[in-house]
Amino acid sequence: MNSIKKFAGIIWILAGPLAIYYLIKTAVSEIAKKPVIDTKIQWGVFIIIFIPIAIGIMIFGYYALKGEYDQLPGNSKEI
Amino acid sequence: MNSISTQGIRKVIFASSVGTLIEWYDFYIFGSLATVIASQFFPKTNPTAALLSTLATFAAGFIVRPFGALVFGRLGDLIGRKYTFLLTLIIMGGSTFAIGLVPGYSKIGFAAPVLVLLLRLLQGLALGGEYGGAATYVAEHSPENRRGYFTSWIQTTATLGLFLSLGVILITRHSLDADREASIAKFNDWGWRIPFIVSILLVGISVYIRLKMKESPLFSKIKSEGKISKNPLKESFVHKANLKMVLLALFGATMGQGVVWYTGQFYAQSFIENTCKIDFEQSRTILIWAILFATPFFVVFGGWSDKIGRKWIMLAGMLFAVITYRPLFGKLVAISDTKNKTEIEEKMVIKTTRKLIGKTNDTLRTVVVKSFYKEGLSVSETKTDTVYAEAGKTTLKPDVKLSKILDTGGYWQMVAIVFIMILYVTMVYGPIAAFLVELFPTRIRYTSMSLPYHIGNGIFGGLTPFIATLLTTIYTNDKLVGLFYPLIVASICFVIGILYINNRIDPDVND
Numbered sequence: 097m098n099s100i101k102k103f104a105g106i107i108w109i110l111a112g113p114l115a116i117y118y119l120i121k122t123a124v125s126e127i128a129k130k131p132v133i134d135t136k137i138q139w140g141v142f143i144i145i146f147i148p149i150a151i152g153i154m155i156f157g158y159y160a161l162k163g164e165y166d167q168l169p170g171n172s173k174e175i
Numbered sequence: 176m177n178s179i180s181t182q183g184i185r186k187v188i189f190a191s192s193v194g195t196l197i198e199w200y201d202f203y204i205f206g207s208l209a210t211v212i213a214s215q216f217f218p219k220t221n222p223t224a225a226l227l228s229t230l231a232t233f234a235a236g237f238i239v240r241p242f243g244a245l246v247f248g249r250l251g252d253l254i255g256r257k258y259t260f261l262l263t264l265i266i267m268g269g270s271t272f273a274i275g276l277v278p279g280y281s282k283i284g285f286a287a288p289v290l291v292l293l294l295r296l297l298q299g300l301a302l303g304g305e306y307g308g309a310a311t312y313v314a315e316h317s318p319e320n321r322r323g324y325f326t327s328w329i330q331t332t333a334t335l336g337l338f339l340s341l342g343v344i345l346i347t348r349h350s351l352d353a354d355r356e357a358s359i360a361k362f363n364d365w366g367w368r369i370p371f372i373v374s375i376l377l378v379g380i381s382v383y384i385r386l387k388m389k390e391s392p393l394f395s396k397i398k399s400e401g402k403i404s405k406n407p408l409k410e411s412f413v414h415k416a417n418l419k420m421v422l423l424a425l426f427g428a429t430m431g432q433g434v435v436w437y438t439g440q441f442y443a444q445s446f447i448e449n450t451c452k453i454d455f456e457q458s459r460t461i462l463i464w465a466i467l468f469a470t471p472f473f474v475v476f477g478g479w480s481d482k483i484g485r486k487w488i489m490l491a492g493m494l495f496a497v498i499t500y501r502p503l504f505g506k507l508v509a510i511s512d513t514k515n516k517t518e519i520e521e522k523m524v525i526k527t528t529r530k531l532i533g534k535t536n537d538t539l540r541t542v543v544v545k546s547f548y549k550e551g552l553s554v555s556e557t558k559t560d561t562v563y564a565e566a567g568k569t570t571l572k573p574d575v576k577l578s579k580i581l582d583t584g585g586y587w588q589m590v591a592i593v594f595i596m597i598l599y600v601t602m603v604y605g606p607i608a609a610f611l612v613e614l615f616p617t618r619i620r621y622t623s624m625s626l627p628y629h630i631g632n633g634i635f636g637g638l639t640p641f642i643a644t645l646l647t648t649i650y651t652n653d654k655l656v657g658l659f660y661p662l663i664v665a666s667i668c669f670v671i672g673i674l675y676i677n678n679r680i681d682p683d684v685n686d
Contacts, residue, residue, distance in 0.1 A: 101674050108426075111667075126649075138641075145238060145634055156422040156671075164419050165675045 098166045108157025112150040119146055187316045188328045190388045191309040194264045194381040195329055197374065198305045199336025200343075201271040202298055204370045207340050211367045215279045216288045228288070239296050240633035243303020244625035245408065251308050251621030252407035255398070256315070257390045259621070260308030261382065267301035268378025270294040275371025303633070307625030310608035315391040315617070320481055326608035327477020331470055334600070337440060338466045341459050343370045393617045407622040411615075420614050421627050427676045428610060429631025431493045431668025432603040434661035436632065437639035438500065439596035440466070442657070445640050446504060447589065450647075450654055451511035452577040457586065465593035472601035480606035484678035489610065492602025493669045500658050503592050508654055510585045513546075513554060522547040529562070536564035551582025635664055 123139035159165065205212065217228035243263075251259035274294050280287045309329050317325040351366045352358035358366075389395075397403055404410050411417055440462065448458035480488050509515070524545040529538040544556045560573035581589065607628075615623040643657030650656045 097674075104670070104674055108671075141238065142638075149630065149634070152422055153426060156419075156426055159415075159419045159422070160675070164415075165423065168675075168677045169416070169420070 098163065101165055102161050102163060105157045105160030105162075108160060109154050111157070112154035115150045115153075116147055119143060119150075184316055184318075184325060187388065188313055188325060190381075190384045191260075191313050192328050192332050194260065194385055195305055195309045196332040196336050196339065197377045197381050198264060198267045198302055199333050200339045200377070201267050201374050202302050203337050203340040204271070204344065204374075205274065205295060205298065207344055208367050208370070211363055212291070214363070215367070216277070216291045218280055239299030240303040240629045240637075241626060243300040244307060244629040245303075245622070246300065247304020248307055248411075248622035248625035249407045251304070251311070251625075252404055252619055255390050255394050256308050256312045256621060257385070257388060260305055260312065261385050263301040263304040263308065264378060264382060264385065266297055267305070268374055268382070270297040270301065271371050272375040272378075275368040275374075303625065303629050306628060307621050311612060311621050311624065312391050314609060314612035315393040321478075322612070323480035323485065323606050323609040324474065324478035326612065327474045327605045329608055330477060330604050331473045333436075333604070334440065334466055334470055334473070334597070338463060338470070340370070341463055343373065345456065345459060345463075397617055402618060404618040407619045410619045411623040411626070417615070417619065417623060421623055423671075423675055424611060424614055424624070425627035425630055427668060427671040428489060428607060429627045430635040431631075431665045431672065432489065432607055433631040433633070433636025434639050434664045434668075435493060435496045435603045436600050437636040438496070438643075438658070438661040439593070439600040442640045442643050442661070443504075443507075443593050443596055445644070446657075447507060447511075447593075449644075451507055452579050453511060453589075454578050454580050457581055461586065461589045461593055464590045465597050468590075468594050469597035469601055472598055473605040476602050476605035477609070480609060485606040485610040485613075486672065486676050486678040488606050489603050490669055490672045490676075492599045493665045493672070495602070496596075496599045497662055497665050497669065499595070500662060501655055503596060504655050504658060506592055507589060510588055511552075511579055511581070513548065513552065513579075516548040516550045516552060519547045519549055532561065538562045550585070552585060553580045554578070555580075 119142060123143055127135050127139055129135075213228055247259050247263055250262075271294075274291060277287055277290045277294070306329075309332075310326055313329055314322055314326050347366055347369045348362045349355065349358055351361040411421060444458055444462045447453045447461060448455065453461075476488050524543075526543045526545075528541045530541075531537075532539050538561070540560055540562050542558045544558075546554045546556075548554075555578045557576045557578070558573050559576075560569075563569065611624040611628060612620060639661055642660045646657045646659060647654070
């Protein structure tokens with residue numbers, strides 16, 4: 097099970113940049129299609145909030161790859 | 176240490192739940208009345224006001240909530256749970272009441288949308304701080320074998336807040352005049368303020384009840400021992416050991432919970448109204464009935480999670496959602512579709528009215544075609560266009576509105592479908608407060624659990640109706656294309672949950 101967790105970590109690391117690329121690509125094409133202020137704000141907000149989340153999933157993947165989730169803490173002293 | 180008498184825990188649940196329910200009510204009435212509020216404060220003719228409207232929608236719901244989680248979470252871990260969630264309640268109640276009093280754009284001009292935007296931001300901030308406090312407060316009073324059951328009462332409040340907001344709005348809309356149309360007109364003019372103003376009474380009662388409560392015993396204990404965190408934000412999000420649990424909570428539980436929650440309750444209602452074209456009131460009463468029938472299951476699944484663990488119930492809810500959303504939404508389309516129904520042509524009614532436009536000789540023509548079907552469904556098509564006095568000049572694109580009234584069978588079938596979707600909500604949401612509480616230590620619990628909850632629920636969940644609707648405008652051939660967003664998010668969350676989350680119930684949250 098632990099090796100699956102570590103292997104899946106690579107997928108989460110890759111998911112981050114993939115999500116950022118898809119988000120920016122879609123934002124650029126949608127703003128070009130309808131260049132009004134509403135569209136710009138809407139996609140600006142999506143980019144501002146989803147990029148940190150995409151970085152978060154990369155960090156999550158890195159921890160998974162490093163085996164940080166092989167054994168979850170049994171009590172708060174381990175945190 | 177953390178268990179108190181049954182009567183005591185009931186008081187704790189009541190005091191916490193009433194306040195949280197009112198906060199959700201306050202937050203939802205703004206969303207439910209968005210169209211009326213837009214016409215009062217954010218006229219489309221003024222581009223700056225329209226811009227503020229977009230900001231009010233996006234910023235308050237999605238950006239400010241996680242900030243509220245950080246601000247009030249930190250405060251809750253430094254000064255205590257009781258005073259922090261008392262403060263969030265006062266900020267929320269005060270802002271809601273004030274929105275009800277702000278004069279319209281026609282009276283004070285540009286100041287109106289600015290004031291409403293600021294008050295809406297305060298609402299988002301307060302909501303970000305409320306939930307973590309209430310869930311932590313109840314969990315820290317609960318015996319270890321009933322933590323899921325007791326915290327599930329807090330979980331009912333988000334759905335009941337929506338129920339209350341829909342109910343108050345529908346009742347007010349029909350109580351302002353004996354004539355239905357006149358009552359709706361009065362509601363759109365000034366009556367919409369009533370649900371906002373009423374909130375101050377509810378908040379007043381709730382503040383009174385909460386003031387009588389004592390601080391959480393676990394927080395009091397660590398405070399007396401001098402073990403309070405000096406910097407909850409740093410301990411929560413900089414220390415690797417805790418950050419990895421915050422990330423696990425977000426990607427393995429709350430993001431999936433958020434999309435299931437918002438798809439089942441908000442997107443379903445919006446889909447019924449805008450895609451299936453069901454009448455304004457029917458689309459809302461369908462949701463009201465479904466919420467009423469499904470709400471007890473929050474407590475059922477919360478209680479059950481004390482016996483079998485939190486993980487499998489939450490993940491089962493996500494899995495069922497992923498497998499059945501497309502067929503369920505497809506069935507909603509089929510019920511409202513007239514292609515497979517037989518029209519009673521002799522019952523068709525066509526009514527045309529004309530109204531002079533201003534001082535011109537042009538007229539506004541409204542043609543209402545009402546069709547009836549053997550199965551009991553009726554459809555109203557309202558076409559509005561301008562008939563120009565000048566020869567040869569015609570309206571390029573008449574405004575066409577479609578509204579369907581379902582027959583009894585179709586209506587209850589839709590209630591049943593939405594009920595099933597809310598049942599999934601109860602599975603993913605019922606046990607999640609206990610799950611989050613058990614993941615983090617007392618000294619940084621409020622901060623650590625609030626952020627993943629509000630990113631999952633507020634951002635991933637809150638954006639569901641927007642992203643789903645956006646997808647339908649990009650890929651116009653498939654009515655169900657909007658579901659891809661919740662399906663993908665819930666699937667990823669399900670896989671992460673299966674792989675990494677523990678089903679162990681933490682017997683001790685005193686640490």
